[in-house]
Structure formats: structure tokens, C-alpha cells
Amino acid sequence: MIVSPNVHKYSVKNQDQVVELILQIQQEEYNIAITKEDQPDLFAIEEYYQTGNGNFWVALYDGNVVGTISLLDIGNHQVALRKMFVKKDYRGATYKTATLLLKTAVNWAKECGVKEVYxxxxxQFLAAHRFYEKNGFISIDFHDLPSNFPVLQVDKKFYKYVCFETV
Known part of the structure; x- marks a missing residue:
């Protein structure tokens, strides 16, 4: 029987494995020209992500980081989903790593009273697009993003998940 990874809140003891996993996927798998120096948030996770309605989680399998996800509090009861990465061998239905990570983040957002996740x-992340859409995210235009959403240079496709309808 295959056991799924366990999702835990980020701890500084996960730092090196988090950086290694994210850079490996960005640089080697997707050939994105990005360095750790381009991502100072990876070296200040607690200060950058784990404040307000934000948080950062890791998926651990046998003590190793095999996935990450974070929510960045952008104010107005809104968060930005960031740093969603799953090691290639742990993707898909066998381990359900991405689903576990996303459910953890969405449940956290709802518990915190967040209205929308962007x-x-x-x-090129076509599988990610299908995954988000399958999990209730709707594709939106750049102009539909809230003004407080921090757009990254590589971001060209955008999604929104509604936790609670505003009246």
C-alpha cells in the first residue's frame, strides 16, 4: 500500500530541502532562468509567508520534502497562492501530494476568513492549469487581479478561488 506524504507547517529545519526542491523544478525541469538570489522569500519564509492569513507548508515523505505550498497575505481578506511545487516522483494520483497541499492551504484560508485565493x-505549466481548474480555480484575466496581488515576471496566466461569496 502506498502511503501519502504528510503535510506540515514549514519549519526552518526544512529550509535547505525547500530551496533545493524549488530550484531543481524551476531550473532543471522547466528551464526557467531563475536563481535562489531572485527569490529572497525562500530565505525568510517565516517573516514573508507565515504572517497574517499567510502560511507555508511542506509535504514530507520519509522525512524528505517532496512538495511545498504557501499563501501570502495580500490584505483585504485575500491571499496569493505561491511556491506550489511537487517533486516529479510524487505527482499524480498515487501519492496525491498536490491535492493534500492544496486542500491544506484552502482549508487554512477558509478558517482564517479569507474570501479569495489568487x-x-x-x-508552460499545463498540468498545473488542469489541476487548479479541477480543484475549483477559475481562470481570470490579468486585469481582474486585485491591485495588491504581487505579479511575478514569469506569471502570465492567472486564477482565482472563491472561499466565501461577498454579499
């Missing part, structure tokens, strides 16, 4: 991604 995310930006790159056009």
Missing part, C-alpha cells in the same frame, strides 16, 4: 503561473 495565483499566477507560467503558460
Amino acid at each position: 495565483l499566477g503561473t507560467t503558460p
Whole structure:
């Protein structure tokens, strides 16, 4: 029987594995020209993500980081989903790593009273697009993003998840 990874809140003891996983996927798998120096948030996760309605989680399998996800509090009861990465061998229905990570983040957002979760991604992440859409995210235009959403240079496709309808 295959056991799924366990999702935990980020701890500084996960730092090196988080950076290694994210850079490996960005640089080697998707050939994105980005360095750790381009991502100072990876070296200040607690200060950058784990404040307000934000948080950062890791998926651990046998003590190793095999996935990450974070929510960045952008104010107005809104968050930006960031740093969603799953090691290639742990993707898909066998381990359900991405689903576990996303459910953890969405449940956290709802518990915190967040109204909407926004995310930006790159056009080449086609499997990610299908995954987000399957999990209730709707594709939106750049102009439909809240003004407080921090757009990254690589972000060209955007999504929104509604936790609670505003009246």
C-alpha cells in the first residue's frame, strides 16, 4: 500500500530541502532562468509567508520534502497562492501530494476568513492549469487581479478561488 506524504507547517529545519526542491523544478525541469538570489522569500519564509492569513507548508515523505505550498497575505481578506511545487516522483494520483497541499492551504484560508485565493503561473505549466481548474480555480484575466496581488515576471496566466461569496 502506498502511503501519502504528510503535510506540515514549514519549519526552518526544512529550509535547505525547500530551496533545493524549488530550484531543481524551476531550473532543471522547466528551464526557467531563475536563481535562489531572485527569490529572497525562500530565505525568510517565516517573516514573508507565515504572517497574517499567510502560511507555508511542506509535504514530507520519509522525512524528505517532496512538495511545498504557501499563501501570502495580500490584505483585504485575500491571499496569493505561491511556491506550489511537487517533486516529479510524487505527482499524480498515487501519492496525491498536490491535492493534500492544496486542500491544506484552502482549508487554512477558509478558517482564517479569507474570501479569495489568487495565483499566477507560467503558460508552460499545463498540468498545473488542469489541476487548479479541477480543484475549483477559475481562470481570470490579468486585469481582474486585485491591485495588491504581487505579479511575478514569469506569471502570465492567472486564477482565482472563491472561499466565501461577498454579499
